[in-house]
Amino acid sequence: MPSSIEATPDTAPYPTSEFLGAANLPLNDLFNLCRNATTEPCSIPVNVGLFFDGTNNHMERDRNGKRVPVPLTKEEKREARRKAKIEGLPDDEPQPMPLPDVLLTPERCSHSNVARLYLAYPDNKQSSGYHRYYIQGVGTPFPKIGEPTESQEGKAFAKGGLPRIVWGIFQAMNAIHYTVSRQVLYDDTFVGQLAQAYGREVGRTEPGRERQEPLTHEDWFAPHLGKLKAALAAKPKPAIPSVTVSVFGFSRGGAEAVAFCHLFDRLLEGGKLAGISARIQFAGLFDVVASVGGSASVARTMPLPGALFDGHWSWANDVDEPLPSCVETALHLIAAHEMRMNFPVTRIVGAREVYVPGVHSDVGGGYGPGEQGRSRGGQSALLSQIPLAFMYKEAQRAGVPLVPFSELREREQMDFEIEAPLAQAWEAYTAALDGQGNLLKKHMELYYRWRAARLLTLESSTSFQAASAQGQQDLREANAMLAGDLEALRYRRSHPRRNTADDGQHPVYGGSDSKRINQWHLIRANNHASLDDWERFALAIFDNPAPLPSAVEAFFDDFVHDSFAGFYMAGEVTEYDKRAKVREIMRKKPGDRNEFENKVAEITQRTGEARRKKEAGEPLSPDEERLLTAADHGTPYPTMSDDDAAEMRNPAILTQTATRREGGGYIIRRGYYPHEGFFLRRSKFEKDLEQVPLQRPLTPAQKKAAAARAEAADEKACRELVWSENLHVDIARTRTANQPVATV
Template sequence: MAGLRPLSLEERRQRAAAMACLDPSKKPGTPDCSQTVWISVFFDGTGNNRFNDTPKLKHSNVARLFLTHPESDDELGKYAIYVPGLGTPYPEIGEHGYSTMGLGVASGGDARLARARADFDKLVAKAKARAKNPSQPIRMINLALFGFSRGAALARAFAIQVAKDCRQGAGGWTYQGHPIRLYFMGLFDTVASAGVPAGAKTYDHSPLVRIGTYVISPLAGIGLSFTNKDGHYEWAKDLRIPAMVEQCVHYVAAHEVRDSFPLDSVRDGKHYPANVHEVVYPGVHSDVGGGYAPGEQTRALKDEDKLSQVPLLHMYRAARTAGVPLSALETLGPGIKGTFAVSSRTAALFDSYMSRAQASGPIEKATSDHLYQMYIARSYLSKLTNDEKAQARVTASEQVLAETHNNDLVPNVRKELAIVTADGNAVNEATAAAETRRLNGGKLSLREETLARAYEDVTLIVGPAGQRDQLLEFFDYLVHDSVAGFAKDFSKLQNWRMMYFGQVAYEPANDWSLSGPASPL
């Protein structure tokens, strides 16, 4: 399995025994499976909250995966812990409403980690209490973690905390004296941005908005320190995957470019640890981790049409294969089962796009391959069609949003679509500028090389109409413009986001000017 590290002989024995206990023919309480404890912790993304989002069909992929997990059951020894996203209500830790500080600078991260750890330890304590009976020893604690966005960062921080309290010996690991496996981590597009996010680096190039040694954060609306602007404060200082993790799967959003959403890869420097597998998916942050409502930005008028359904289904399968006790979809009611559906239209467009993009190599190269396709498509859609197909869907989008109780998003449809078109025109101008720089003998960054290549590409004009139409429909109907939907920093669609590889940072050569359609100034 991808990302599964080599296991010791004892770990292989433990894995086989644990997987055998998932056999439905096994009866709870049989000697070989009693006190085999399964604990799965789900950290939702920033601004995502299953209690409020599920009725609106905008719940994230983490929330959807959580809903397939059996309810916590002492007899079966299977437990699920759900942690609402930063900036959203979490009454158990005293957060009763949505929080600007939580959304902006990850306030509440420490409290969420502490609560999740306390809930985890309570479940372990239950098993330890039963283990006082000599016939009921804890045979294995099986821990799985899921997370999206800052929730993925929290999942990684949680793994590090647990790993620090584990002891290695005899080919395996123990926690509080009992055998434990941290056997699976399923992550969607990790973003830390704890404290001043990497987006604040924009201000280093923008002296007009600098005030002494402080910067006014458009996210939090308060003065924040102008140093260490990398979003890795406190609990997010080190997010490298611990060695005890058996398998970590990380899905990365290729088309996410916002300054305030820097990527924390699971790569460490130039190399991937043996226990991780990272896949770059097309789409922006919430096209990979979920969270968009049907019809938002005139995209995906049905839940099953969302691009995020593809990585959702892939992660579900990876988790089940690894042994996470998620229920089989066919056993679930239509309400939950339906949220894993992928329409034939979306599946066909995804396959066509992936065949065309042929993205490969390191993340930097794969990002270039994916953004190249976006550059040529967005330039065409905005400049040559004025997004006419999206414009034709405006009324239908507003109706879908109203029907799914997303009335607060209805006024945004026309406004954001106007920014989408402006962003595409800005990309078109940026491709021309990069090509001019190339012709003048200027040295180009990877970002500029990608833009210049896009300027030279005329296949959408002179190439086969069928291939052109599929690519345009992919970006017109499936891929959102997260810059247009954010407008809280100086991000530009033609820029790239920061990327972190453990303690190593990749900072792209971006356009740092303040002008742009999504600029808040």
């Protein structure tokens, strides 16, 4: 069993230049060796940095504006071949026209913390033994392993994770070979072919083998390691005394990084890879989520065994096992405010684990400045900058040869900067934790107090008003669902299930209610299910929410994103998704389109007309100017709402939700793996997760605010005239009955 999750650091890493400055970091001998390396030493230690990005995170797209075209349809390919034949051109496989990249200013970038750390690892030092490799997130283009475009299978089910891990192993082998011979063992094209073949071959019985046993991981890699050994023997100078690997990962990329550690370890013989002493010096993990194959949300919402539907299929089988002995140091930063059913965290035995405030991508990065109206001050205002700084510092302490902050290029320094308002908000939040930042319930108590305060005032907040039209729609709908969920929870509390054969209790919520109550809570209310521990904990806060200090309220308003509101199970998310959908819709006959598709077609046609007018030099309306500005950065698209959900949803998710989002809502505890049990599974860390924070008496300011809130509520309350036989007694009774109870 791992130790308990550590408390959030009280102090923000600010100013960045001081926190990451040389005076505050141990002398990084590896970086100094890298900087001062000669070209032909007789002995070169190999250092490899592997950076596994998260689901739908792609550095080239998110930082550099790279766009990939939508593949041609069969009809388009036939037409292209027909034209090529007429023009006497070669009968090559038709390809879509390449697209120009989108020009992204630094303030519009949304690359993850994994990408930022990759860019801080030494570059152009391969001949001196320093090699870095970036592995883009599942669901994003990776042509070398047969994934030319974004894919829903990758985003939803982590398809493509295994080839990425195998790719990383081969690149570590390539690093050794290149350091000795100035050429790789296998080029990227062949590595990509091998990475795809691995999944088809390992675990299967090989025809013609004397022993009809499944091909093992070790046996499959044996000929490739043999080839590397032979190459090293043929060129003994420079000698390679050691290979030191550092791995970083976020989300499913974090799960890939952990799986890499296990598969790498299985190739070592006596602690050596191809005869060279090998170790994994550091594993830097941001909020590890596996969700590979059948996810935990399936088991939570359907009568299926959780032991099978736990999101740890295929290559993720080992992710919830203790880290292998070859890993020397590991740090896992866990998102304290993530709660989505589809994003259960996997705790890593053998890693130091720390709670960090925020949701999934507030920890691992991936939000851009201004998304949902948060982090309006640019890159330095992103909450994810703080865990990034902590990870950078811990990696350097462990010996990872990251470039010192003072020596990073100006553009890369921007990726690590932290603004003063963010640092101040962080410290206001950690002060409110009251020394209990190691407790999940303390973090969520503060969050629920904020949500209670914003239940009726969300749309008046500065962040809401600064959000895009789509962002406002997402936030508005999700907040309204919270109100419905609270109603359903209170109904369950007042109408517990009766243990009789004919209890006379029937469903109280119908199909129309599914638009205002999340499916998880609607079904449980109709079943009169008793409140669980988490629901009782949350409801007590919403019933009597103690006011937050204004600085803590601002922390949630301005820096913590709403991952539930912005996570779509129906509808297009990325620019590529929208572009692909637009092309699909515009190929349809108008009469074959549904109502939402007509909206897409209409805005696409208006954009085309605006473009024509601009090219013709005709004056443009403000709306046309807006459309063309949007087209410069992406694909203009109508605002999606839950009213469109039925036309956008895949039938496969109807068991999960009746809206565009998953059906769990805010009042559901995040899953924490590993679990134990078969059908009724619980986290192995249930005692830690259920630990209740200490109750503190209200401060005078909190008492005053609570009294003002009660007075305001009283002013709005309905009045009823009743007869009293004894006015003094009845008034005393009323005062006693209405005495407020505060929860802190």
